[in-house]
Amino acid sequence: MLYRETGQIKTDYKSDMAMFPIAQDRWFIYGCVAVAVIGLPLFASSYIIEAFLIPILIWSLAALSLNMLLGYCGQLSLGHGAFMAVGAYAAYNFATRIPELNIFIVFILAGLCAAAVSVLFGLPSMRIKGFYLAVSTLAAQFVIEWVFSTVTWFSGDNAMGTVDTPAIVIFGYKLESSIDLYMFCLVINIVLFVLAKNLVRGSVGRSWMAIRDMDVAASVIGIRLLPAKLLAFGVSGFYAGVAGAMYAFVYLKACDITSFDLFQSFNILFMVIIGGMGSVMGAYFGAAFILLLPIVLNITFQTFFATSGFAGLVSNIEHMVFGGLIMFFLIVEPLGLARLWSTAKEKLRLWPFPH
């Protein structure tokens, strides 16, 4: 009833190929953006903004980054935590060594640095695929971690290895309050998501998906495999770099290589798998799920068992329930939350008259 496309007649190909061809989808997205831009800053406390909303914006970007590479182009990377580190350190160096640079330019340059590194480590994809490629990107993780912890030039010759990032200043206005930082992340996030969505539904995205689904057929219809794969590594690296710079500048307010270890690479991979491979929306779902579920579980368990005197046991049970829920979701819907979402929409199209 609510989700009918009857009467929405498209008279040109442009409207049929729009990002959200169905009007209800469009309204829903406008609603979400309105809530994110107006509603949340007005009503959410600064704790919620800093502890939930900003991390979700940052990690959804990281998940989107890996999703373009893995979900669309079919190339598995376990080095995305390191690519984020490249972005973070590049942004730190640009911002401190050339202080007059605009922060957006700093972030773009940081993304480009991460893209270059990512392309470099994507070169083996010419010859190897699947698990073997995953292992070679794992090398990226270790090499980059080693470089940043050994070469102190990257962290301003600071012996500790941890450095505070400079405050974000946009045209003379210093971003301090949590709402300022949130809006900053939100703007970058929305712009990059729109660009990514455009990319994956255009011919670039089609060539990536063709490589993912059947690379021989892709080459036979005129797709040059290596440039297309390297473009995927480059774009993905750019997004990871920007996400890393945001993570350092906005969330940690410091640059520290231990925040970009292998565990983060795996976290991004889990977000992609749970959110849904090959779906831009899935990046939000995955990031929200992985970040929020432990907190929700924590609050639930603390409320019910805090007084029982098994605090240590409770925190272990949280981990077990978290793992169990991930397994449950993957068994029920191996294609992730995004697929649940689209199945729900398909059902809703016919509801309440399924025939």
Place this chain on the structure above:
Amino acid sequence: MTATEEIQSAADQRISDEVLMSVRNIRLSFGGVKALRDVSFDIAKGEIRAIIGPNGAGKTSMLNVINGVYHPQEGTIFYKGKTGLMKPHEAATKGISRTFQNLALFRGMTTLDNIMTGRNMKIKRNFLWQALRWGPAQREESENREAVERVIGFLEIESIRKTPVGRLPYGLQKRVELGRALAAEPELLLLDEPMSGMNVEEKEDMCRFILDVNDEFGTTICLIEHDMSVVMDISDRVVVLDYGSKIADDTPNEVRANQAVIDAYLGVSH
């Protein structure tokens, strides 16, 4: 004029004397297995050329050599005035499209996206334009969509335009694959067993599409097929391979009467 003569004269008008492709002395082996032994034949512009032969005769290997998936140890290919072997994407940009014996559709994509991918190399705007999807990039996408819609209309698959191809029945998937090959507006269309696993009705439809492609767009077609009645009905000339060697190259009627061909298919008593 008798019916046969009439068909012959129609074919003469359709097929020009110009040689579009000529395969010269191809030798291909995988380790000790000799897949192709000194095979040569040519394809005239506008004809429907069939390659037949028993299983393992090297038919698919021949197509793979033509569009560069396999690299033969010896021999070369003459195509549109140039001699030399091509890489797969080069062959595609020079107007050679193909379908595969086992379906090679992009299963995660819709029918529309699959066929759009067939036109990917026609899209010239780079990824930055596409990320913005504004002005020229948008126009280019719409123009290509229009061309794809013509293919969709031609193959009568309008109703499954937005269905993921994995959900389609086999016969329709084959048709979508033909559509993806056609979307590139090929000059030479290589079809690897376009009718395998189809029922009679689907086969008839597919024959009709192949003849129409040849007729309306003037596309030269080279096809591999096991169904002899189909081959004899629609092809202009037939190459017969057996154990990697060419044993006959003639019109369907001559090939049908050729003793070597009969022996290859039925076996000979020694």
